[in-house]
Amino acid sequence: xxxxxxxxxxxxDRDVSEYGPLGRLAxxxxxxxVTAFGDAGYLPPLVPLLEVAAVTERVRLGPSCMxxxxxxxxxxxxxxxxxxxxxxxxxxxxxxxxxxxxxxxVPQPRPLRAIREAATVVERLLRGDETGFAGEMxxxxxxxxxxxxxxQRKIALLIGAWGPRTVALAGEIADELKVGGSANPDLVPxxxxxxxxxxxxxGRVTPDIVVGAVTVVDHDARAARERAQAAVAMYFEVVxxxxxxxxxxxxxxxxxxxxRFAFAGTPKSVARQVRDLLDAxxxxxxxxxxxxxxxxxGLRLLGQEVLAEFR
Numbered sequence: 630x631x632x633x634x635x636x637x638x639x640x641x642d643r644d645v646s647e648y649g650p651l652g653r654l655a656x657x658x659x660x661x662x663v664t665a666f667g668d669a670g671y672l673p674p675l676v677p678l679l680e681v682a683a684v685t686e687r688v689r690l691g692p693s694c695m696x697x698x699x700x701x702x703x704x705x706x707x708x709x710x711x712x713x714x715x716x717x718x719x720x721x722x723x724x725x726x727x728x729x730x731x732x733x734x735v736p737q738p739r740p741l742r743a744i745r746e747a748a749t750v751v752e753r754l755l756r757g758d759e760t761g762f763a764g765e766m767x768x769x770x771x772x773x774x775x776x777x778x779x780x781q782r783k784i785a786l787l788i789g790a791w792g793p794r795t796v797a798l799a800g801e802i803a804d805e806l807k808v809g810g811s812a813n814p815d816l817v818p819x820x821x822x823x824x825x826x827x828x829x830x831x832g833r834v835t836p837d838i839v840v841g842a843v844t845v846v847d848h849d850a851r852a853a854r855e856r857a858q859a860a861v862a863m864y865f866e867v868v869x870x871x872x873x874x875x876x877x878x879x880x881x882x883x884x885x886x887x888x889r890f891a892f893a894g895t896p897k898s899v900a901r902q903v904r905d906l907l908d909a910x911x912x913x914x915x916x917x918x919x920x921x922x923x924x925x926x927g928l929r930l931l932g933q934e935v936l937a938e939f940r
Contacts, residue, residue, distance in 0.1 A: 641672025652681025658932025800827025
């Protein structure tokens with residue numbers, strides 16, 4: 630079995646100057662990936678990721694996720710090329726349909742087609758293809774190219790999804806599937822089956838599964854769980870209906886539900902949650918902000934007491 634991977638997810642609600650030190654600390658603590666969320670109303674993920682790129686040497690960096698409704702694929706490609714150049718070749722791309730865009734009046738028609746075409750356009754532009762693209766939702770005129778340094782390797786693609794058809798698309802074209810807002814090991818075999826539908830369609834290996842959720846770790850378990858419950862409330866109604874392992878009549882975040890949608894409690898209890906996910910076949914676990922009752926202290930507990938159980 631390959632070595633498990635661990636990441637941290639940064640939310641765009643902090644002063645820009647704070648992201649570099651947090652990313653450097655994550656690298657020093659042994660994390661493999663630093664990602665930044667692309668939720669509407671927060672800093673664009675490129676901003677914190679460039680700050681982290683400037684002060685790190687090893688961690689992979691990428692947004693989770695960008696969407697093709699608020700950024701044209703040509704703009705997405707340009708941003709990822711910039712991140713890859715700034716990080717010395719450590720960038721990856723996360724794509725998803727996006728959430729909460731109705732709050733800013735952005736429609737999301739034909740998400741499968743939008744994600745597929747966006748991935749195609751980005752891949753072509755990043756390898757310097759100038760032949761153009763004529764899609765149903767996006768088009769690039771022949772001769773158009775990115776006028777900036779391009780990556781020297783193929784940029785890995787992560788698709789963030791829950792639904793059967795989008796997960797199958799990830800199985801067909803992505804390197805990783807990100808199931809965001811979940812810490813539920815029972816969901817992993819469901820996602821593996823959905824990925825296999827797409828992977829089998831084109832005869833390729835099923836992509837890795839990445840699971841990530843709000844994380845609050847502290848030796849005061851009760852305080853950690855109370856803070857996590859408040860944070861989970863932000864996205865519970867968005868993702869809970871897609872979890873096929875749950876009783877869909879549940880609309881109150883009980884203690885049992887909290888363990889399925891967040892990493893919350895003492896380092897020992899969070900490590901048990903992680904173990905269950907790894908045993909279920911998850912390739913990478915990502916701990917999402919705020920990390921703890923205090924951000925840096927929580928990040929240190931994750932590195933020194935949770936990751937230590939697996940290294």
